[in-house]
Amino acid sequence: MLLSRLVSVVMVTDMCREETLKSILSEYYRYNYSKIYKPNSIDGREFGFNFFGGSFKRHIGFKVFEEYVNYIQRMVPKDVYYSIATYLEPTRPMNEKGWVNAELPFDLDAEQLLKTSDELIKSGWISQSVYEQIKQRFLYLLEDFIEADFGLDEKDYMLVFSGGRGYHIRVLVEPYINLDQKLRRQIVEYVSIGYKPSEPIKANVFQPFPHDYGWSRKLFEYIRVMGQSQLEELGLSSDLTAKRVISAFRKAKNPSSVRLNRSEFTSMQKLLDFVLGSYTVAVDERVTVDINRLLRAPGTVHGGSGLVCKAITKNDLEGFDPFRHASMENVSRKRVHVKRVPFEVVINDESVSPELNGKEVELNSALAYYVVVRGGGDFVDEAV
Known part of the structure; x- marks a missing residue:
C-alpha cells in the first residue's frame, strides 16, 4: 500500500539483534569503565571471554588493569570471566600454568537453591520476589556458615550479585585459598548435606551431639523451640516420644549435654531431617570444588540478562534490588x-x-x- x-x-x-545487543554493551563500557572491578594479582589471573556470535576464548592474561579494561572496551564481549586461581603463567595450557592458590567460591543459583523446575526461572526470568528469597538464603549462608562456623568477617570475603540468577561469595584468605579439591568438597558437604548422627549400636543412652558448635549448635537451637505446628507438619503431633526428645533438648544447657534413650533415636532422626531440610543450603558443588574455575567478573555485564555482575557489601545486601541497583546506566x-x-x-x-x-x-x-x-x-x- x-x-x-x-x-x-x-x-x-538474528545477526542484527546480536549487533544491537553488542552496541548497548559498548555504550555501557564506554561510559562506565570505572565500575569494572580490579582483581588482586591481576597478572596471575586467567581471563575468559564469551563473544557475540558464540565464540569463547580463555587462557588470556593481562599484565596491568588498564589492558584488561581496554580489551573489554575494544572487543565488547558478551560475558567476562576470570579465574578464582592465581597462576605463575596464566596464559599457558592448564597443566603448565603453575597453580599458586584459589579463592573459595560459593554460588547460589535460583534453580538449585529453590529446588524448582519452574520454566520461567530456568529460562532466566527471575521476579523481584524470587530474588528476595535467594537473597535471604544467601544471607543465611553468609551469617550462619561463612561467619559463624568459619570465623570470617567482611575483610575476608567478597560478595557479588552474579548479574543472573543468584549470588557469589568469594573467600579470599588463608587457609581457605590453599585448600585442595577434596577439602573443598568436604566443605560443600558440610553446608549442603548437614549433620547425620550415627545410630547407637549397644548403649541404651547416647549423645547425639559431640560438639557445642557448628551443626550441633544449629540443630540444638532449632529443635528446642519447635512447636505444635512443626510436629503436625511431621505427623508427630501425638507422638509422645518426639515430645520427650524436644523436652530433653530444652532442659539441656548446650548441645553436648543432651542425652537420649536408644528408643528415642527414630523420633529424633525425624526431627533432624525436618530441620536439615530448612537449614542446608544448595550451593553449586562444581563451582566450589573446581580450583581452576572461571567466575563471572564483577563490574561487567551478564550477557544473558543485561544486569551488571556487581560486588556489594553486607550492609548493601538488605536493601539490594538487582533491577534497581545492578542495571546498566x-x-x-x-x-x-x-x-x-x-x-x-x-x-x-x-x-x-x-x-x-x-x-x-x-x-x-x-x-x-x-x-x-x-x-x-x-x-x-x-x-x-
Whole structure:
C-alpha cells in the first residue's frame, strides 16, 4: 500500500539483534569503565571471554588493569570471566600454568537453591520476589556458615550479585585459598548435606551431639523451640516420644549435654531431617570444588540478562534490588516489539509488563536489552 510517507517496520534478524545487543554493551563500557572491578594479582589471573556470535576464548592474561579494561572496551564481549586461581603463567595450557592458590567460591543459583523446575526461572526470568528469597538464603549462608562456623568477617570475603540468577561469595584468605579439591568438597558437604548422627549400636543412652558448635549448635537451637505446628507438619503431633526428645533438648544447657534413650533415636532422626531440610543450603558443588574455575567478573555485564555482575557489601545486601541497583546506566533508547513478558520488570525507573505483550514500545536500552535477551521481545528497525 502506497502512502505519502512509507514506514516499514521490520523485525531485526538474528545477526542484527546480536549487533544491537553488542552496541548497548559498548555504550555501557564506554561510559562506565570505572565500575569494572580490579582483581588482586591481576597478572596471575586467567581471563575468559564469551563473544557475540558464540565464540569463547580463555587462557588470556593481562599484565596491568588498564589492558584488561581496554580489551573489554575494544572487543565488547558478551560475558567476562576470570579465574578464582592465581597462576605463575596464566596464559599457558592448564597443566603448565603453575597453580599458586584459589579463592573459595560459593554460588547460589535460583534453580538449585529453590529446588524448582519452574520454566520461567530456568529460562532466566527471575521476579523481584524470587530474588528476595535467594537473597535471604544467601544471607543465611553468609551469617550462619561463612561467619559463624568459619570465623570470617567482611575483610575476608567478597560478595557479588552474579548479574543472573543468584549470588557469589568469594573467600579470599588463608587457609581457605590453599585448600585442595577434596577439602573443598568436604566443605560443600558440610553446608549442603548437614549433620547425620550415627545410630547407637549397644548403649541404651547416647549423645547425639559431640560438639557445642557448628551443626550441633544449629540443630540444638532449632529443635528446642519447635512447636505444635512443626510436629503436625511431621505427623508427630501425638507422638509422645518426639515430645520427650524436644523436652530433653530444652532442659539441656548446650548441645553436648543432651542425652537420649536408644528408643528415642527414630523420633529424633525425624526431627533432624525436618530441620536439615530448612537449614542446608544448595550451593553449586562444581563451582566450589573446581580450583581452576572461571567466575563471572564483577563490574561487567551478564550477557544473558543485561544486569551488571556487581560486588556489594553486607550492609548493601538488605536493601539490594538487582533491577534497581545492578542495571546498566545507559542513555540510549530502543524500540521493542514486546512478545511475552511474564511479570512487570522495572529498570532505570521504566517498566514493561504483560499488558504490553503484542505491542511496540520505546524503552531505555538497559530494559530493552533485558526484555529481548530473555526472549520477551524483538528489537524493531524502522526504515523510512
